[in-house]
Amino acid sequence: MNTRKFIWMAAFVAILTVLSGTARAGSLGSDILTMFPKDSGELAYANLKEARQFPWFDQLKEQMLPPKFREFETFLSSAGIDPNTQVTELAWALVLGKSTADSGGSVPSTDQIVGVALGQFDPASAEAYFTSKKLPIVKVRTFSLFAFGGGSGPTDLFFFFIDSNTAAFGQRQELEKMIGVRYGEGQGLYANTDFSALVDQANGTGTVWAVLNPAYARLAMQQLVPETSQFPAAAQLTSKLKAMTISIKGTSGVDVNFEAVCGSADDANTFAALLQAGLMYRKYQVGTTNPELGALLDGASVTPAGDRLDVKLSLTNDQMQSLIRRNTFAVTM
Numbered sequence: 001m002n003t004r005k006f007i008w009m010a011a012f013v014a015i016l017t018v019l020s021g022t023a024r025a026g027s028l029g030s031d032i033l034t035m036f037p038k039d040s041g042e043l044a045y046a047n048l049k050e051a052r053q054f055p056w057f058d059q060l061k062e063q064m065l066p067p068k069f070r071e072f073e074t075f076l077s078s079a080g081i082d083p084n085t086q087v088t089e090l091a092w093a094l095v096l097g098k099s100t101a102d103s104g105g106s107v108p109s110t111d112q113i114v115g116v117a118l119g120q121f122d123p124a125s126a127e128a129y130f131t132s133k134k135l136p137i138v139k140v141r142t143f144s145l146f147a148f149g150g151g152s153g154p155t156d157l158f159f160f161f162i163d164s165n166t167a168a169f170g171q172r173q174e175l176e177k178m179i180g181v182r183y184g185e186g187q188g189l190y191a192n193t194d195f196s197a198l199v200d201q202a203n204g205t206g207t208v209w210a211v212l213n214p215a216y217a218r219l220a221m222q223q224l225v226p227e228t229s230q231f232p233a234a235a236q237l238t239s240k241l242k243a244m245t246i247s248i249k250g251t252s253g254v255d256v257n258f259e260a261v262c263g264s265a266d267d268a269n270t271f272a273a274l275l276q277a278g279l280m281y282r283k284y285q286v287g288t289t290n291p292e293l294g295a296l297l298d299g300a301s302v303t304p305a306g307d308r309l310d311v312k313l314s315l316t317n318d319q320m321q322s323l324i325r326r327n328t329f330a331v332t333m
Contacts, residue, residue: 027204028091032116032166033196034188035178040093041111043189043199044210049088069115071148071157072169079126079146089118093189095174096215112155114170114178116162123161138172140179145172198243198261205257206249217244217260237262237271258311268304275302275311 028045036043069090073083092115127144130137136147138158145158159169162182168175180186190196195213202209212220218238240263247257262268283297301312 028089030190032091032118033199033203034190035116035168035181036091036093036189037095037114037174037177038187038189038191039095040189040192040195041096041213042094042210042216043091043195044093045089045091045203045208047088047207048090050207052084069169072115072117072159072167075146075148075157075159075169076121076126076167079129081121081126083117086121087117087119091116091118092170094216112171112174114174115168117167117169118165119167121161121164121167123164126161140176141183143179145175147172195243198245202245202247205247209247210245212244212246214241214243217241220244220246220258221260234274237267237274240264240267256313256315260309260311262307262309265304265307268307268309271309272302272304275309 033043069092073087076083076087092113094111094113096111126146127137130144130146138145138147140160143160143162145160148157148159155171157169158172158175159167160175161167168178170178177186181188189199195211198211202211218241221238221241221244242261242263244261245257245259249255260268260271262271279297279300279302283294286293286297296313296315299314301310301314303310303312
């Protein structure tokens with residue numbers, strides 16, 4: 001699931017910021033953010049220019065980036081654009097189907113993606129290439145949407161250039177919504193005031209950051225601390241989660257922050273107790289087989305503050321390198 005990809009990608013980029021010694025906050029302008037769909041379930045950002053400085057990026061990026069972005073890279077490469085040097089920043093949103101979005105307490109099972117890549121592009125050369133190869137091109141307003149594959153299936157990927165520094169990719173339905181927003185014919189991200197307020201809060205807080213709606217927040221919580229599912233009250237509390245933000249920043253080490261927006265202050269306090277118990281149980285489980293992970297869990301801070309629940313991890317370079325050696329980040333998607 002894409003949320004799981006983001007969580008592990010976030011940890012991955014955190015490794016990179018440790019070794020660079022500094023953290024540069026990743027920030028998107030409102031002109032980019034407003035194009036994303038009003039019904040975005042997750043919005044995530046990664047500074048790829050910073051990440052590519054390190055030798056294991058190519059080895060791990062297959063696990064860390066959304067699968068559709070790999071198709072987008074293939075698009076660009078075929079048109080003579082080098083995504084490894086010309087794409088510097090990446091942001092994407094996941095959009096749930098209506099049936100899942102309306103189901104209280106559910107977690108995502110299917111979704112669509114729409115993303116924006118920032119960098120240096122040559123739109124005219126790309127269109128000339130696709131035209132010469134007689135590949136599918138769909139005209140929407142003034143934009144040319146290039147299709148990967150047949151271009152007729154509901155999950156087929158398209159991309160188009162907004163300008164020479166901005167390209168968008170995703171399923172056609174979501175890209176047409178994005179274009180509609182640009183022409184004032186649809187509602188963008190800022191029409192969802194609750195979600196966009198959290199996006200503005202997270203924007204610029206780290207090299208990697210994300211905002212998750214209730215469904216994706218529930219999924220993330222299940223994946224972060226699965227042991228909490230053993231407690232009877234956990235399911236009821238996770239069903240009340242309103243959102244989650246994730247940010248990563250590093251100096252001499254790495255600070256990872258997860259903030260859950262709970263249903264009430266009482267829920268946040270109860271959830272904090274459950275998470276602390278779950279982390280303690282997990283630490284006991286891995287105490288002898290993975291002492292580095294045990295030390296990491298022991299250093300986790302779980303703090304309720306009003307209706308918010310903050311989970312903070314402070315990691316050392318040695319801890320992160322040990323986790324990589326143990327193949328901790330090789331998750332099954």
